[in-house]
Amino acid sequence: MTQVYNFSSGPAMIPAEVLRRAEQELCNWHGLGTSVMEISHRSKEFIQVAEESEKDIRDLMNIPSNYKVLFCHGGARAQFAAIPMNLLGDKATADYIDGGYWAHSAVKEAQKYCTPNVIDITTTQGDKRALLPMSQWTLSKDAAYVHYCPNETIDGLAIDEMPDFGDKVIVADYSSTILSRPIDVSRFGIVYAGAQKNIGPAGLTLVIVRDDLLGKARKELPSILDYKVLADNDSMFNTPPTFAWYLSGMVFKWLKEQGGLQEMEKRNQAKAELLYHTIDSSNFYRNQVADANRSRMNVPFQLADSALDALFLKESVDAGLHALKGHRVVGGMRASIYNAMPLAGVQALTSFMTDFEKRHA
Ligand code: PMP
Numbered sequence: 001m002t003q004v005y006n007f008s009s010g011p012a013m014i015p016a017e018v019l020r021r022a023e024q025e026l027c028n029w030h031g032l033g034t035s036v037m038e039i040s041h042r043s044k045e046f047i048q049v050a051e052e053s054e055k056d057i058r059d060l061m062n063i064p065s066n067y068k069v070l071f072c073h074g075g076a077r078a079q080f081a082a083i084p085m086n087l088l089g090d091k092a093t094a095d096y097i098d099g100g101y102w103a104h105s106a107v108k109e110a111q112k113y114c115t116p117n118v119i120d121i122t123t124t125q126g127d128k129r130a131l132l133p134m135s136q137w138t139l140s141k142d143a144a145y146v147h148y149c150p151n152e153t154i155d156g157l158a159i160d161e162m163p164d165f166g167d168k169v170i171v172a173d174y175s176s177t178i179l180s181r182p183i184d185v186s187r188f189g190i191v192y193a194g195a196q197k198n199i200g201p202a203g204l205t206l207v208i209v210r211d212d213l214l215g216k217a218r219k220e221l222p223s224i225l226d227y228k229v230l231a232d233n234d235s236m237f238n239t240p241p242t243f244a245w246y247l248s249g250m251v252f253k254w255l256k257e258q259g260g261l262q263e264m265e266k267r268n269q270a271k272a273e274l275l276y277h278t279i280d281s282s283n284f285y286r287n288q289v290a291d292a293n294r295s296r297m298n299v300p301f302q303l304a305d306s307a308l309d310a311l312f313l314k315e316s317v318d319a320g321l322h323a324l325k326g327h328r329v330v331g332g333m334r335a336s337i338y339n340a341m342p343l344a345g346v347q348a349l350t351s352f353m354t355d356f357e358k359r360h361a
Contacts, residue, residue: 005345008323009153009298010176010197013340018250037243041236046246050234053249060255063185063208070207070227071235071245076102076175076194079205080109082225083147083171083190089216091144093117099131099159100152101329102173110147113218117143130290134161145169145189151177151295153197154327156287156334158295163187169213177297178206179255180339181265189213198297198338200248203241255339264339271337271346272296278350284357302332308360309333319352 006013029036030045039046054069063069072078083106084094096107096116110116117140121132139146146168150159153176162184163170169189178193185191190209196202207227214228223229229237255264276294279285279301287294287301303309309332316324326334337346 002320004320007335009336015340056252068231070230072205080106084113085221086217095143095146097148100155103149125290128290147171149173156295156300182261201244204244300334
């Protein structure tokens with residue numbers, strides 16, 4: 001079989017070593033004669049998975065002790081509702097930085113619970129899409145918190161600056177860039193992410209929340225979205241997504257073995273540079289994002305002649321390069337190159353792109 005590299009934006013690649021290990025122990029986990037999916041989340045064996053995974057992600061991200069790590073359901077979209085309902089308190093507004101599709105989706109959900117102050121940071125640099133730097137974000141005084149999305153999965157737009165806004169509560173949707181590089185968690189009130197891109201299988205959502213933000217939820221908030229309820233119950237208020245949690249825990253161990261987030265940052269930088277370089281050095285391909293906002297995780301690109309899109313997609317699949325079709329709102333192609341994508345996968349893609357260009361330019 002041809003080696004397959006999967007460029008899906010999510011659910012996305014999981015490290016091959018992790019999948020192999022899961023396969024080996026699937027039917028007889030820890031000698032129990034059963035799989036991890038079939039045991040109680042309250043069993044001592046699963047509690048060990050839960051505790052180790054929390055310790056490992058705390059180590060990896062250097063999470064300060066005054067933060068809780070919650071293992072939730074519902075994806076990032078559940079958090080679009082949970083965040084205003086947990087954090088607004090008696091305030092009627094929150095600042096929402098709008099830089100792309102997902103930031104905008106968070107605004108639409110928040111409108112059910114408050115009147116978001118929407119701060120449009122989209123701009124252009126020449127003919128490229130760009131986002132205003134944090135120094136130009138005009139925040140309001142009466143906002144309960146500031147929400148932004150550091151990596152727009154669909155648009156391929158990234159905000160890599162670390163926020164520095166005094167005592168404002170900063171909430172960030174890290175769904176498509178968590179664990180791709182070190183970040184300073186202490187700058188945030190909440191960091192959250194759906195698992196299915198850079199953590200593990202779909203079904204699990206991580207919420208890293210500062211202690212002082214717990215216990216302010218509106219009464220009508222469903223208990224399952226209440227951070228205090230989840231924290232008080234060690235993320236086991238109801239049955240958690242145990243298999244996704246277990247597998248994500250294995251990814252955390254894999255990340256530690258690889259050298260942690262510093263090493264991931266180096267690898268991700270090398271992969272992204274190679275791909276952007278291939279795009280920039282040709283007139284056949286183009287990426288429409290200004291340098292400062294280019295995502296290292298999701299690289300959208302267009303063929304100069306979109307009539308070749310279908311052929312590009314067919315031939316790429318034949319070459320073992322899967323899921324390169326761009327999101328329908330942007331069109332063209334998109335290569336998602338999260339932690340689990342090896343450099344060899346990006347090399348295979350760039351060789352294919354160069355070869356395709358030679359044959360069709
Ligand atoms: N935020 C971002 C940045 C995303 O990429 C996605 C999923 N593509 C979401 C939110 C929505 O996530 P979920 O499907 O887990 O609700």
